[in-house]
Amino acid sequence: MPKQTFFNLPSKKRERILQAGMEEFSAYPYLKSSTNRIIENADISKGSFYQYFDNKKDLYKYIIKKATDEKIEFLNEQLVDFEKQSFFDYLRELFIGGIKFKKQYPLLSKIGDRLLTGDNESLKKEVYDESRPKSNQFFLNILKKAAVRGELDPEIDIEMTAYMLTDFSISIIDYYFKQYEPENNDRVVEELEQILEYVDKMIYIMKNGIAKKC
Amino acid sequence: MPKQTFFNLPSKKRERILQAGMEEFSAYPYLKSSTNRIIENADISKGSFYQYFDNKKDLYKYIIKKATDEKIEFLNEQLVDFEKQSFFDYLRELFIGGIKFKKQYPLLSKIGDRLLTGDNESLKKEVYDESRPKSNQFFLNILKKAAVRGELDPEIDIEMTAYMLTDFSISIIDYYFKQYEPENNDRVVEELEQILEYVDKMIYIMKNGIAKKC
Amino acid sequence: MPKQTFFNLPSKKRERILQAGMEEFSAYPYLKSSTNRIIENADISKGSFYQYFDNKKDLYKYIIKKATDEKIEFLNEQLVDFEKQSFFDYLRELFIGGIKFKKQYPLLSKIGDRLLTGDNESLKKEVYDESRPKSNQFFLNILKKAAVRGELDPEIDIEMTAYMLTDFSISIIDYYFKQYEPENNDRVVEELEQILEYVDKMIYIMKNGIAKKC
Amino acid sequence: MPKQTFFNLPSKKRERILQAGMEEFSAYPYLKSSTNRIIENADISKGSFYQYFDNKKDLYKYIIKKATDEKIEFLNEQLVDFEKQSFFDYLRELFIGGIKFKKQYPLLSKIGDRLLTGDNESLKKEVYDESRPKSNQFFLNILKKAAVRGELDPEIDIEMTAYMLTDFSISIIDYYFKQYEPENNDRVVEELEQILEYVDKMIYIMKNGIAKKC
DNA sequence: AATGAATGAGCTTTCATTCAT
DNA sequence: AATGAATGAAAGCTCATTCAT
Known part of the structure; x- marks a missing residue:
């Protein structure tokens, strides 16, 4: 500090x-x-x-913390209350929020990404192990609630799913920017439409898996 | 080179x-x-x-390449031909192979992990963008074949799924080692059983998604 | 100041x-x-x-001065009047007092030791040359008195002896703590006895030299 | 190294x-x-x-070692074999040698002095604890031989005497330079005479102590 | 009298790379 | 082909002291 x-x-x-x-x-x-x-x-x-x-690390950790807090606040502003919608709708909003945040605060996002994909292992442990569990815990919480509400397949391992979602929530946003915004994209009009379409595809997979339904 | x-x-x-x-x-x-x-x-x-x-990078890139090749070779030895089994069985073997490889070649794996979670972005781009597509392409290939065989839900976006699987195949192995091998595990007997159980949970999610089936 | x-x-x-x-x-x-x-x-x-x-030195010099004064006061309280005993008995008490002081005020002693063995030569000169002469002068005084009383060998050079005694009075205390108190010594009972025995050996040498008596 | x-x-x-x-x-x-x-x-x-x-310390320690070796070599060249003379004559030569060395290699001497009176305690321990015991051991050796030859008062504690002589051999040389060479002294003629006279006074004290002979 | 932010020269050490031999 | 001495910019960090408030 x-x-x-x-x-x-x-x-x-x-x-x-x-x-x-x-x-x-x-x-x-x-x-x-x-x-x-x-x-x-x-x-x-x-x-x-x-x-x-x-020292340098002190500032770094402080900035990381600020970035995290900022993102949480941003998401909170965007998100409709979990209780008021289905789990998958909530997840949908969460991913949309993530994409929007990265759009709006590219600097902060970049720092966060560097950390999450950061090469300095011991530092990562120090900072990230404080934040990954946070994210993990977040998904665990909503998954548990969703389970209680009967929205989830009772067969699945909830802990594992939380871990998957945590990774997912990062990589899926990456993919969006690689796929849809390789260059500076000025077509603002279609943008939201695009995001929605993208996120929906993603949610579909999370929901139903990829196997053919019989 | x-x-x-x-x-x-x-x-x-x-x-x-x-x-x-x-x-x-x-x-x-x-x-x-x-x-x-x-x-x-x-x-x-x-x-x-x-x-x-x-320079230093030259050696580094060469070693990364060797590690990748080694892994591919290792997997090829382990894997039954894709044509001879279902997509999900193949995927299952792939994940099992991944876990076994990390167990057997911890050094190579560590280098690979460092890269994938590597902080030096420009370097990562340089090396990883040569290898991620490789992995991506690999999943894309088998997904396409599986689609042809009618094993996949026609609704899903295959490109996106390939991307997801690539990320998955890394994080899912990480999770295994975090969850099941926090300390040096000497119980060799139950080991294979454990891996199988774990991988099956994972495959189940990929297959069916996490939503409750009606 | x-x-x-x-x-x-x-x-x-x-x-x-x-x-x-x-x-x-x-x-x-x-x-x-x-x-x-x-x-x-x-x-x-x-x-x-x-x-x-x-500046820093100002405080340092002041503390050194205080430490010195404290030691002198301490010794004065312990010492029987020089006039009332033989020179060597007085010397004996002086050394005993020195050991006791170091025991009782380890902090002050440590500062003093740092100074006397201090590496900052110019500083040492500045401070120590104010205090060494003091100590030197002290020994010179009592040596002169002892000479008058006929207690000393008239052959010896009194100035040189004063210098020797000054050094002696430090190193001899060091030696005591190295030799007899390498670890925390809890045997309080034998302690005084030990000091006395030690000091007496020392006094013997000062008195008689080390050559065989014929 | x-x-x-x-x-x-x-x-x-x-x-x-x-x-x-x-x-x-x-x-x-x-x-x-x-x-x-x-x-x-x-x-x-x-x-x-x-x-x-x-690092810096590496060079420092090397120079200290060189200085020590140089001094030992210098003294060895000057000293008549211990066996061929009395203990006190040997001691006399030793002190004379010490003074001459300091005269001839003022730079090396200064470094050595800094060390012996050095303020950096941990460093001192590291270097000095390798060299003080050496000097101590040296005096212990010749004292033991002298004792066997019957040159020493059997009452004295030889270990303590060795410690005293070690300190002595330093401080006594200091005293010489303070007393007799406060400024650059050009009177080379009387120099040796002066040293001899000085050392002899010193030896007398060591030999006979300072108490009046009855 | 009290404050505490500002200073900036100085410190030791690391490093990948070059190049003359 | 092999060597290994030379380089020097850059790093993170410390410190006693000053001075405007």
């Missing part, structure tokens, strides 16, 4: 530093990210940086 | 170098891996290294 | 600062000691520190 | 580096010594330094 000194800073400066950090961590993998560049872009002195943060 | 000089080397020396490389790349993330350590462990001179390889 | 502001401080705060300083200087060599840690432990602000002291 | 690369260097360059190191370590306490200055004065690149040595 940043030191108190950081939070005492005028918010403008604080934002400048966070911005510089976010740019750095989204542009470079953690191991190649440079405090030097960060302080340069934030226009603060080396000494100051270490007055605010214990 | 390594230079011709590398392939002219006596095979013993060549193996020594590859072994040193594999140990390094499985022990450290690419960005932290050190050519110094590699040449030290391989007992060659610095100059020689650059006479065999363009 | 600390500034007047320091002496104007409520004694509680003053003590807190001195305590923090003593802990720091006994825990770290001067060059590694940190004003940051000191102000943190003393719970004062950075600015305040420099309102009380010119 | 320096790496092989260092010993492969042309002796001229090797000497340049050692010289730069010696100058640095004699001019600054270890903690304040700077590899930057060393490489600058040695006119080598930063990278090269770390090709030759593991």
